[in-house]
Amino acid sequence: MKIISQQVLSWYYENKRDLPWRTTNDPYNIWLSEIMLQQTQVDTVIPYYNKWIEKFPTLRQVANSNLDDVLKMWEGLGYYSRGRNFHKSALIIENQHNGIIPLTYDEFKSLPGVGAYTANMVLSIVSKEPRIAMDGNIRRIGFRLLGLKRQTPYNIKRLELWFNKGISKNRPGDFNQALMDLGSSICKAKMVRCDQCPISKICVAFASGSPLDYPCITKKKKTPHYTVATGLIWQEDSFYIQKRAENGHLGGLWEFPGGKIEKNESEIDTVKRKIREECQFEINPEKKIGTIKHVYSHFSISMSLYHCLPIEDIPVKNNGQMRWIKPAEISKYAFPKANHKLFHLLKNQNWNRNV
Ligand code: SF4
Structure with a gap:
């Protein structure tokens, strides 16, 4: 030796x-x-x-x-x-x-x-x-x-x-x-x-x-795929972001509200439901921005994003867990890679809501 x-x-x-x-x-x-x-x-x-x-x-x-x-x-x-x-x-x-x-x-x-x-x-x-x-x-x-x-x-x-x-x-x-x-x-x-x-x-x-x-290769398990729908909620020229729970996957990073689509649920209904559950906002998804795919280590996702408008004015609160920011401010916050793919779609559309 x-x-x-x-x-x-x-x-x-x-x-x-x-x-x-x-x-x-x-x-x-x-x-x-x-x-x-x-x-x-x-x-x-x-x-x-x-x-x-x-x-x-x-x-x-x-x-x-x-x-x-x-x-x-x-x-x-x-x-x-x-x-x-x-x-x-x-x-x-x-x-x-x-x-x-x-x-x-x-x-x-x-x-x-x-x-x-x-x-x-x-x-x-x-x-x-x-x-x-x-x-x-x-x-x-x-x-x-x-x-x-x-x-x-x-x-x-x-x-x-x-x-x-x-x-x-x-x-x-x-x-x-x-x-x-x-x-x-x-x-x-x-x-x-x-x-x-x-x-x-x-x-x-x-x-x-x-x-x-040498050594024998252990077969990798098939990773699950999830479909997710999220909302970009606008008030005037700012949109809403929230911070993910610190102890979970991608903990402490910022994201758009939304979540997994349930069986027989449409993307639009998912966006409305998840935003009601997570933020207690009532919103209307007005226009689809697009869908991206992303592979994480243990699963993959397809994530859609919608321009959304609130049904009633939402009181603007900015704190450690939620923020209303302008497009030029995204570089100040840490987002998951999947969100950067959505930003890419938004930039290609000049962030144009056109709703
Ligand atoms: S199997 Fe790996 S350690 Fe063995 S001789 Fe080849 S390169 Fe070297």
């Missing part, structure tokens, strides 16, 4: 990707990058990371910002609970740890949004603790090296012990990052370049001649 560690590290120093968070050992930067990288491609993360560090150069600046500002910076990156938890953690560190990130495993892992993987990765880089950070890439390489097929908890535990025994004691962070780079460039889920792999000599899957058979 020591030899693997040396080979993996030598390969890494020749081939490592030039990434903005690899130029520092600051736990704030490393932790932020690891949170952003969860479920997200490196190329997508880089501009978000750079913009974030420009706006919030220190964790204290995150703690001193409100959640709306934080979510605005996260807008489009998806999995918004990551941004909300990072903000919560920043507040805890500011209030309970004097602004200093606690770097013992138990304390760090107790922060919102920090799981075993993140704690292992951050501590291996920042404190040089020899901890393997088993993400999907590292796990796949391990299964192939040991010739394991079934992704059972027993096999995963076995692999973790094996890696933790052999991880470089001097450069555990580099070892983890090396395996991650190897997994994203050479030992991919559906494509391998074993001829370029620094550890092919000890790889059981390679020796078998069918490396892609």
Whole structure:
């Protein structure tokens, strides 16, 4: 295993990707990058990371910002609970740890949004603790090296012990990052370049001649599709937006009111019903703006939007949960990606209500 560690590290120093968070050992930067990288491609993360560090150069600046500002910076990156938890953690560190990130495993892992993987990765880089950070890439390489097929908890535990025994004691962070780079460039889920792999000599899957058979692929469940209808309620030149509940899907982001269409219900009836239930407004949907489709991680939606007018004047209230805004103000608020597709339709129509 020591030899693997040396080979993996030598390969890494020749081939490592030039990434903005690899130029520092600051736990704030490393932790932020690891949170952003969860479920997200490196190329997508880089501009978000750079913009974030420009706006919030220190964790204290995150703690001193409100959640709306934080979510605005996260807008489009998806999995918004990551941004909300990072903000919560920043507040805890500011209030309970004097602004200093606690770097013992138990304390760090107790922060919102920090799981075993993140704690292992951050501590291996920042404190040089020899901890393997088993993400999907590292796990796949391990299964192939040991010739394991079934992704059972027993096999995963076995692999973790094996890696933790052999991880470089001097450069555990580099070892983890090396395996991650190897997994994203050479030992991919559906494509391998074993001829370029620094550890092919000890790889059981390679020796078998069918490396892609390791590990067995578990079939993905079919994701559900929902049809949704929403309303753009106008009063004079402003329209209504509301904030989603903070602890739910896309929590803390802004949206148009509306919801799922029930069986045998028309889009127009859905818009009227949902706006009555959610906002206690009586409105008339006047003109359809269009329908967009969007795929989330666990489901997909078709979402229609209607220009709506209130039947009676609605008292204008602006607070942390609801706002009346003008089209030019949308960039001040964080909206889900699906809403941005609706904004695109609206821009193409010059926001023309024509009702
Ligand atoms: S030899 Fe092939 S299958 Fe084995 S770790 Fe390297 S790239 Fe993956």
